[in-house]
Amino acid sequence: MAELRSGRPLLLQGNEAIVEGALAAGCRFFAGYPITPATEISEMMAYRLPAVGGTYIQMEDEIASLGAVIGASLAGAKSMTATSGPGFSLMQENIGFACIAEVPCVIVNVMRGGPSTGLPTKPSQGDVMQARWGTHGDHPIIVLSVSTTRECFDITVKAFNLSEKYRTPVILLSDEVVAHTREKIQLPHPEEIEVIDRIKPNMPPEWYIPYEDNTRGVPPMAVFGDGYRYHVTGLVHDVRGFPTERADEIKAFLTRIHRKIYQNYFDIIMTEEEHVDDAEVIVITYGAVARSAKRAVREARKRGVKAGMIKLITLWPFPRQALEPHLKRVRAVLVPEMNFGQVSREVKRINQGMTRIEKMNRIDGQLITPDEILTRLLKL
Amino acid sequence: MAELTKLIHKYLRHAKKFPHVWCPGCGNGILLGSLIRAIDRTGFEKDDIVLVSGIGCSSRLPVYVDFNTLHTTHGRALTFATGVKLANPRLQVIVVMGDGDATSIGGNHFIHAARRNLNLTAIIVNNNIYGMTGGQYSPTTPYGSYSTTSPFGHIEHPFAIAELAVTAGASFVARGTVYHTNLLDELIEKAIYKRGFSVVEVISNCHTQFGRKNKMGGPIEMLKWMKETAVRVEKAEKLTEEELKDKFTIGILVDRELPVFTMEYEKIRQEAKKKVSA
């Protein structure tokens, strides 16, 4: 069947695995604009989506792409777009809309070197802060990162699940190395994959209050055409969705959309630990660099250095509580990144003098090698 | 109940507190009336109508009406509408925008939506100015006119919105005014019925900003100006260029049958189902 390629080993690029993950999660709408190094996602979607009854459209730019994705989500389709730096910059406007109107959608950013047109074909991790703060105004967001082809599949599914569960845009950060590395993977069978759908209202339409708070902080979401006629706006709105300028309503609304993320913090944060239990020095890493770090940590262990690593899958909200117990305990922390220091800044912020944080950066369009990390680890 | 009262009760949102945001005498209110009458005539269910708008005075219209309503970002209304329509082609998607919204910040989306020929209805309220932000010149501000950002007279030339839509490939293009309301009702109704991308440019008055700056008087004088300046397309065909100088045409500019995106895409789905295996 055309739906899923489960059960047999495949050699897939990271970008292709993202498409497989999206389809497995129930994505049925994709709008995008061609950009290196994310293009394969668009191409695969154009090929695969119509066969499963979904829709692919190439829009006139990235602003339009995310607009269409939000529109499709409001009309009931799980929706996604994929881009890289320059396109991600253009999308910021509508990311804000998806946040304020609480529209589930997934935005893949295959990071390349920047700023501006930058290094279209070279990897980077320069968009970590943009993913958090790119759109204007205080807003909640979920940002996940991937480092292997398998994760491209699994975390894409997770990205859809979180976006549906919490009615929020989820940004998936990949990079050129992960995007174009072909790896053998075996996709899970559909019944092994947990797929979460948004909660829809079940009360009579006249009782439906579209933005009313509840214990989860996530109101049920009606689909256009299902009989619940309501108003969706990018203006700050009251519980009925109508624009408001009343201080109490503004505060209640903005507090709720932040609360729904922080209240469910432990459901959202994902990290992966390796050799941390007895570690004296740890590497905090994410994305393609995590692969180099893993090798470096193993090499360091062989040389008698008690090294460990924590791979961040969730970047935002920042997994502070997963890191703090280790920061209290270890002698030093190394944060290698393909930027001038973005996650290292966040690690330093939460560290509060508990341990020594060292950053390690490459901004020349090259993946940090295991040797480079090992050399620094041995000196920590 | 009078016919008008029935329409008000059926289509305006009870929960929304009036008054609306528009200035007294604004053409947007007349358009709202026209739109409701036209939709009522089409007989579509309220649940099946999605009213999408961008940012600006006219884009505040959806909040007052009892449909599925979507008030998007500035200039992007057509892109959101594209997603809504593609995800559920059964929905009747109507997009209300202003001249600045649709042809300046959203100009690229507008021409591409026309080229793509998705079954959407775009209603563009053209009042020659940015009203909500306080009277700055827009892409339709005429040469030589005054605005808060052209205090010495405007030196750029305006877009002809309807003609632009014709060239970009829309299936149905019409122009009306808020003075000629019977015509406007009819044009909007036809535009909604049309399969393919349909555009209705609505010449409207912003007496508060454009009228005042250009000594065109209040709403009544501006409506009179529309009455005197508009020429029916059928009549315009018989007039010379000289006679049409400083006039604009109203009526249906183009009505043609073109392949519609959603139907074309359905063919692609059928083909893909045969060809694409895992």
Add this chain to the structure above:
Amino acid sequence: MAYRYELRLSGSGGQGLILAGIILAEAAGIYDGKYVCQTQSYGPEARGGASKSEVVISDEEIDYPKAIKPDVLLAMNQKACDTYFFDLKHGGMLIVDSTFVNQLPTTKAIRLPFTSAARKELKKEVVANVVALGALVTLTGVVSLKSLEAALMNRVPPGTEDLNRKALELGIQLAKSHLQGGL
């Protein structure tokens, strides 16, 4: 110690080295059941010059996906040979296409005429990459020839199976005659 074997296939863009890398990776990963990663130089430099495609094969999950010190370097032109030779592992195998590589950095290089043989025997230069694959696998034994052929047949365009099978065989023969001290 885990087994990790790294190959770098290099040459100019258009010589089919990325496809060769993918075929090799599928042979190792899907048909031979190993863990495998395949990467390539990506971007404008892939056109002409020294483009590369790398395959890392292992019996455990692969961390760093690129070649660190290649065990094998295939160089299909002089520039690639010059650029990448010094990355080669000490004692690693250098295989060059003698059609285009004249100056050798080491006396231990294996010189085989992939392109000229493809031109002469098969009248198609375009399959020089497959000829090279056949030779490389014969010389290294990194995957089984059966797996290589299966992976190759799965990837080539319909209608070219015969040509590609012949190219593979040609490569195998070139390697065998080298091993027997011929040529």
